[in-house]
Amino acid sequence: MSTADFAAERLLFTPAVSDPTAVPVIFAFPNTYSVGITSLGYQIVWATLAQRHDLQTSRLFTDAHESLPTQPELVGFSVSWELDYVNILALLEQLQVPLLAAERQAAQPLVFGGGPVLTANPEPFADFFDVILLGEGETLLDQFIDAYQSVRTADRHTQLVRLAQVPGVYVPSLYAVTYVGSDGPVQAIQAIAAVPAQVQKQTYRGDVLSASKVVTEKAAWENIYMVEVVRSCPEMCRFCLASYLTLPFRTASLEGSLMPAIERGLSVTKRLGLLGASVTQHPEFDALLDYLNRPEYDDIRLSLASVRTGTVNQKLAATLVKHDTRSITIAVESGSERLRRIVNKKLQNDEIIAAAVNAKAGGLSAIKLYGMVGIPGEEATDLDETVEMMKTLKKAAPGLRLTLGCSTFVPKAHTPFQWFGVSPEAEKRLKLLQKQLRSRGIDFRPESYSWSVVQALILGAIAAYLNCCCGCVTMASR
Numbered sequence: 001m002s003t004a005d006f007a008a009e010r011l012l013f014t015p016a017v018s019d020p021t022a023v024p025v026i027f028a029f030p031n032t033y034s035v036g037i038t039s040l041g042y043q044i045v046w047a048t049l050a051q052r053h054d055l056q057t058s059r060l061f062t063d064a065h066e067s068l069p070t071q072p073e074l075v076g077f078s079v080s081w082e083l084d085y086v087n088i089l090a091l092l093e094q095l096q097v098p099l100l101a102a103e104r105q106a107a108q109p110l111v112f113g114g115g116p117v118l119t120a121n122p123e124p125f126a127d128f129f130d131v132i133l134l135g136e137g138e139t140l141l142d143q144f145i146d147a148y149q150s151v152r153t154a155d156r157h158t159q160l161v162r163l164a165q166v167p168g169v170y171v172p173s174l175y176a177v178t179y180v181g182s183d184g185p186v187q188a189i190q191a192i193a194a195v196p197a198q199v200q201k202q203t204y205r206g207d208v209l210s211a212s213k214v215v216t217e218k219a220a221w222e223n224i225y226m227v228e229v230v231r232s233c234p235e236m237c238r239f240c241l242a243s244y245l246t247l248p249f250r251t252a253s254l255e256g257s258l259m260p261a262i263e264r265g266l267s268v269t270k271r272l273g274l275l276g277a278s279v280t281q282h283p284e285f286d287a288l289l290d291y292l293n294r295p296e297y298d299d300i301r302l303s304l305a306s307v308r309t310g311t312v313n314q315k316l317a318a319t320l321v322k323h324d325t326r327s328i329t330i331a332v333e334s335g336s337e338r339l340r341r342i343v344n345k346k347l348q349n350d351e352i353i354a355a356a357v358n359a360k361a362g363g364l365s366a367i368k369l370y371g372m373v374g375i376p377g378e379e380a381t382d383l384d385e386t387v388e389m390m391k392t393l394k395k396a397a398p399g400l401r402l403t404l405g406c407s408t409f410v411p412k413a414h415t416p417f418q419w420f421g422v423s424p425e426a427e428k429r430l431k432l433l434q435k436q437l438r439s440r441g442i443d444f445r446p447e448s449y450s451w452s453v454v455q456a457l458i459l460g461a462i463a464a465y466l467n468c469c470c471g472c473v474t475m476a477s478r
């Protein structure tokens with residue numbers, strides 16, 4: 001990748017001019033530039049670091065980097081997908097930093113990491129990090145850097161003990177973890193230095209949520225400006241990390257946060273993405289649609305992250321159509337109401353039908369549903385009900401393009417379903433749905449069963465991505 005790609009960036013913040021004694025920092029995303037720069041979390045952390053005079057921050061991706069310091073003092077990773085894990089190790093090798101924290105010497109950088117994967121369960125990655133930041137970065141990040149500055153010249157052990165005093169900072173080498181047997185769960189975690197016995201995940205309590213700090217045509221969603229409308233989800237489906245990891249449900253203030261952010265973003269681009277695990281559950285979502293329907297925004301392209309099925313009405317569909325989006329995505333999990341009750345998904349089949357009918361009446365040309373197989377308690381008859389539901393939808397909204405995306409249930413830490421395994425029946429069930437649906441002209445898109453197993457194995461039954469883990473993260477698209 002050439003530096004011209006960085007040159008395509010339009011920044012929505014002013015980076016600081018670094019002091020002569022600034023700490024050299026490398027802040028990495030373990031995937032390509034296009035993927036990394038589309039991560040709102042990565043953008044926010046990078047902008048926070050880049051706005052500090054006492055840091056000299058360079059970015060690193062798997063296929064691109066800014067000019068890197070020869071002797072970084074801090075190397076950070078934003079980890080939002082567990083299958084990027086291997087890229088962390090490759091980037092450390094590229095930087096000639098020992099992979100294991102225990103093998104790093106005084107002159108070598110402290111390697112820190114944060115993000116949903118590490119917050120959900122840091123333990124599978126603990127050997128590779130000197131420091132892991134647990135929770136939301138809004139206040140944690142600056143406190144971590146301030147603490148580092150206060151011990152910058154101290155020896156490594158003193159540095160780590162001081163950093164571990166910051167709420168939310170986990171220093172794995174200062175805790176002894178024991179397990180039940182060789183393949184059992186964690187038995188105990190004990191501090192082995194003068195550090196807090198427990199590390200408290202940090203939660204931000206403000207009503208100003210995140211918005212893009214950079215817009216670029218090189219992003220995976222070209223030129224998109226992203227605004228976080230809500231954080232977490234009040235529905236608490238029993239498998240859903242997007243809900244449980246970031247509770248409580250918080251909403252951005254419409255006038256104090258969303259409107260000014262949108263105005264700022266739309267001064268540099270015409271593409272807006274509304275993000276959050278459950279954006280339509282914002283209490284003023286209707287007013288937000290009215291705001292976006294003002295004539296001065298007629299030429300913007302609007303994309304939504306997840307939409308709760310029961311909230312798909314004609315006004316929402318027509319607003320999307322007006323703003324150049326032709327399809328909407330809803331997560332239904334299954335066609336079986338019994339199974340939805342098991343997962344605590346408060347959704348009836350008639351609401352799914354109403355969503356499809358409203359989508360069509362509002363002018364949308366396609367609806368994509370997300371489901372899962374291998375949900376705990378699933379029986380063969382539940383799959384029949386999924387097939388029936390898709391057939392009913394086809395009749396109820398003729399002409400609307402129907403797609404069912406389907407993944408395999410992978411258990412996530414912090415959720416009530418964390419101790420259930422991946423069902424060995426799941427692969428067979430994906431094939432069965434494929435046979436039944438494709439023969440009826442319904443577009444069925446299964447996600448790889450093998451990768452679901454890999455996901456579960458890497459994390460020891462832990463997986464994470466901060467948008468909705470059932471798949472309703474997918475942006476509504478053309």
Ligand code: SF4
Pocket residue numbers: 233234235236237240241242243277278306308331345468469470472
């Ligand atoms: S699956 Fe969707 S509706 Fe359920 S808790 Fe997660 S984000 Fe909310």
